[in-house]
Amino acid sequence: MTKRTYTCGLDAAIAVMGGKWKGLILFSLGEGPLRFGELRRTVAGxxxxxxxxxxxxxxxxxxxxxxxxxxxxxxxxxxxxxxGHSLNAAMAPLGEWGEENLERIEAIP
Incomplete structure (x- = not known):
């Protein structure tokens, strides 16, 4: 029997795309290929x-x-x-949730 590295699917997904920037990079590249400079301008900050x-x-x-x-x-x-496209598609509902609740999230101290 093989020992599992991750406790669940969410754990595995977060390990692959975790961090502040990877989701934004994925979102930016979802529109199509970008050069490094274009990508840097697209991912503000x-x-x-x-x-x-x-x-x-x-x-x-x-x-x-x-x-x-x-x-x-x-x-x-x-x-x-x-x-990458499959992960981007999986993240789309989370992005929509964030948009719907943006004001509430920004109000959290």
């Missing part, structure tokens, strides 16, 4: 270093695909994999 770290983690976990176009100047695009 994220530092360049943090975006690099988060993209590496997301690429390692299979959520994001990094494509390097060999040209001058170099061009790198990031896009969601099928796995």
């Amino acid at each position: 994220i530092s360049e270093r943090m975006l690099i770290l988060q993209l590496r983690e997301m690429e390692h976990s299979g959520l994001v695909h990094r494509e390097v176009h060999h040209q001058v100047p170099p061009k790198v695009e990031y896009s969601l994999t099928d796995f």
Whole structure:
């Protein structure tokens, strides 16, 4: 019998997409592929270093695909994999809930 790493599906999902930035990156890439600079402008408040770290983690976990176009100047695009699209779809209801309750959430001290 194999020992389970996670206690439930929610635990596993949070492990893959946890943190402040990954959900916002997923949401931004849901519209289509973006270059690094475009992604940085889309995800307001994220530092360049943090975006690099988060993209590496997301690429390692299979959520994001990094494509390097060999040209001058170099061009790198990031896009969601099928796995990333499926997580983005699963997060959509949570985002809708947040929008519906935004005022109440912002009022929490």
